[in-house]
Amino acid sequence: MPPLEGEVRGVQHTHTRDPQLLGELERRACRVRLELIRMFSHGKAHHYGGSLSCVEIATALFFYRMRRSPDAPDDLLRDRFVMSKGHSVPVQYVILAMQGILSTEELATIKQLGSRLQGHPDVRKTPGLEAPTGSLGMGLSYANGIALAARMDRLEFDTYVLLGDGEMQEGQVWEAAMTTAHHGLTRVCAVVDRNRFQSQGEVDRIMAVEPLLERWRAFGWEAVRVDGHDLAELCGALDRMDGGGRERPLAVVADTIKGRGVSFMESTYRYHNAALTPDEYERAVREIESRLAELEEGETHGEA
Numbered sequence: 001m002p003p004l005e006g007e008v009r010g011v012q013h014t015h016t017r018d019p020q021l022l023g024e025l026e027r028r029a030c031r032v033r034l035e036l037i038r039m040f041s042h043g044k045a046h047h048y049g050g051s052l053s054c055v056e057i058a059t060a061l062f063f064y065r066m067r068r069s070p071d072a073p074d075d076l077l078r079d080r081f082v083m084s085k086g087h088s089v090p091v092q093y094v095i096l097a098m099q100g101i102l103s104t105e106e107l108a109t110i111k112q113l114g115s116r117l118q119g120h121p122d123v124r125k126t127p128g129l130e131a132p133t134g135s136l137g138m139g140l141s142y143a144n145g146i147a148l149a150a151r152m153d154r155l156e157f158d159t160y161v162l163l164g165d166g167e168m169q170e171g172q173v174w175e176a177a178m179t180t181a182h183h184g185l186t187r188v189c190a191v192v193d194r195n196r197f198q199s200q201g202e203v204d205r206i207m208a209v210e211p212l213l214e215r216w217r218a219f220g221w222e223a224v225r226v227d228g229h230d231l232a233e234l235c236g237a238l239d240r241m242d243g244g245g246r247e248r249p250l251a252v253v254a255d256t257i258k259g260r261g262v263s264f265m266e267s268t269y270r271y272h273n274a275a276l277t278p279d280e281y282e283r284a285v286r287e288i289e290s291r292l293a294e295l296e297e298g299e300t301h302g303e304a
């Protein structure tokens with residue numbers, strides 16, 4: 001897949017209203033969804049809900065915002081990404097395959113014994129990952145460590161962390177949020193996938209996390225709220241990271257739909273971690289394929 005402007009280091013990000021770019025990002029997000037479902041196939045339990053909800057967030061980060069060249073994965077100046085809600089790492093596997101860092105064939109080995117692609121990130125095995133996560137609550141602390149080390153080494157790059165809204169119930173997240181602000185780590189950006197469901201029910205019924213914007217602000221962060229499936233809004237919010245001259249770290253609360261893109265998985269916790277029947281699998285693939293066909297048809301007719 002050819003790189004978009006912005007996937008390569010040093011490009012200014014001033015294109016969030018460009019309909020061509022947004023159209024391309026939307027198609028890529030849809031392809032990510034399709035590959036995700038195909039990779040999961042049926043029969044084995046996988047984390048569908050929270051993977052599908054963060055597809056646009058990951059698309060905006062990897063194909064628009066972050067300065068990471070697939071040709072130079074060890075570049076010391078690459079922007080870093082920490083998947084704090086480690087169970088959603090399959091989305092990152094798909095993107096790594098789209099970038100040519102993994103092969104599409106390898107995706108099918110997910111969660112097999114001996115595979116490099118496990119259900120949670122293993123930095124020792126999978127190329128392109130930065131942080132071992134899976135135990136919720138740790139990613140922002142990890143990102144703080146990366147950003148502090150960068151400051152000591154005088155390296156200029158951003159560190160992005162993706163957290164779940166259920167994960168906001170972990171005390172360590174708030175200790176870390178305090179730490180980011182206290183140390184003035186303004187090149188850290190936390191994105192919260194606010195899909196409203198955790199593994200066993202509704203986040204706010206289990207333990208309310210709102211008001212999220214006010215909480216991040218009280219901890220010394222700049223905080224903005226966006227529609228987490230609207231790529232223009234996401235890219236626009238992430239563009240606030242441009243340059244090193246920020247006063248505070250940035251939190252983006254992205255309102256999303258758990259299971260987004262597959263009708264029977266949307267807004268429920270039942271597919272948080274579930275095995276699909278062959279019939280459910282076929283339905284999921286068909287729905288996403290038809291959405292992709294619509295988007296590609298729009299492209300042919302010159303729409304964004």
Ligand SMILES: Cc1ncc(C[n+]2csc(CCOP(=O)(O)OP(=O)(O)O)c2C)c(N)n1
Nearest residue numbers: 050134135136164165166167193197198199
């Ligand atoms: C410390 C810890 N406790 C429990 C779990 C088990 N667990 C895995 S996913 C999950 C729900 C997470 O919900 P949320 O952060 O909202 O993620 P999303 O809905 O985006 O998948 C839980 C409790 C875990 N991985 N780590």
